[in-house]
Amino acid sequence: MKHFFKAALNWRTETSSTKRYLKSHTISFDGKQELAISAAKAFKGDPSLHNPEDLLLSSLMSCHMMSYLYVCSQHQIEILAYTDQAIATLETNEKGSGKFVEVHLYPTVTINNPNQINLANSLHKEANELCFIANSCNFKALHTATCIAI
Numbered sequence: 001m002k003h004f005f006k007a008a009l010n011w012r013t014e015t016s017s018t019k020r021y022l023k024s025h026t027i028s029f030d031g032k033q034e035l036a037i038s039a040a041k042a043f044k045g046d047p048s049l050h051n052p053e054d055l056l057l058s059s060l061m062s063c064h065m066m067s068y069l070y071v072c073s074q075h076q077i078e079i080l081a082y083t084d085q086a087i088a089t090l091e092t093n094e095k096g097s098g099k100f101v102e103v104h105l106y107p108t109v110t111i112n113n114p115n116q117i118n119l120a121n122s123l124h125k126e127a128n129e130l131c132f133i134a135n136s137c138n139f140k141a142l143h144t145a146t147c148i149a150i
Contacts, residue, residue: 006030024049053100057088060103060133060141068107068127077120080150081110104142114149121147 011025023039024046039045040053061084072079084107092098111120124143128134134141 020044022046053088053090056100057086057103060088060131060137061086061105063131063133064105064124064127064141064143065107067130067132068109068124071123071126071130072120075116075119075123077116077123078112079109080112081108083108100137100139102140102142103137104144106144106146108146108148111147111149117147117149121145 008028014022026034028034036049038049040051041047084105086105089102091101124145
């Protein structure tokens, strides 16, 4: 089964110089709020806007969480809250190219049953194996999870 996702990018120059193009642009999706995007500050972008690196990291975080919620529901684990403070490592070389080499997720999950803490922590591995975004990346997605019960 195939699923298709469509987006439209719009960029216009604001200068006649090719020495430094502004990197800000918009991406739109039918029926959704338009995203204002730029390059990361380190790459001469507008630091007040999201950048492709932000979006890749947020995609991986979101997809992992949704995959995790799915596997927890299969094991009858009631999730009360889920937070994450992820860090992505991007390495560049002297030629200017680069790549992500690692993303480390630090999810904190709150459940209602203390007897399920070990199972809840172990399900991050299964969630990673199901995650569409993690399966599409050529870098490591690591997890240091914390689970608490109230």
